Amino acid sequence: MKKILLCLIASMGLASADDGVFTINDVCDGFGCFPGDATGLPVTITQSGSYQLTSNIVSGSNTINVIEINADNVTLDLNGFSIIGPRTCTGDNATLVCTNSGMTAHGVTATSRKNIVVKNGIVQGFDTGVSLGGSSIRGNNVHHINSSQNEFGIVVINGMISDSVANRNLHTGFSNGLFGQLFIRDSFAYGNAQFSAIAISCSNVHFAVNASDNCARYTNGSSCGNGVACP
16 A cells, blocks of 8 residues: 655755745655654554645555644645545445445545534545544635545535535435534535435535435434425
């Protein structure tokens, strides 16, 4: 398996996209080049700050996460690139069939962290594409992400998903993990095998060809139609 490492900026003799932005790519090999990050996967972010992909990252592991965020106040910009896991799916909605049953690896994950932003790219082929969890943590945001061919597309607890797409996921496109508040706006869920979205409110969110074409409010089981906020 490729060793994907987080590369630090020029002051440490390594490359960076811009001053103050740490770069993540698939060319650093054989050493951990960021404090707190060991060789290989997962790439582990342990400092607040801005991070940016400068290449696609491909993982063949069913159990190892690709990027783990273990600090508050982190912005991860996928910069138009993709994080790709080993799961692939064919069909959609009721006909969706996927490989790698029982996998546990996430594309991007943060637990009990605040003010995390993940934006601008594609995450596919995992248990959960993007997972930002934590019972009392707020201020997390997933923006302009396409998450497909996962068990769960995007899970955010106590935060927002905006301008994103969830398609052909085995369970739910957008979810609050049945726990906490999630607001979704200006997004599209289609071809998911169970729920399109589980959230507190949905604003300008469009659903098509999901097994359950609604926005289900977890607190009371009520639902909303296409593009209408949960009551």
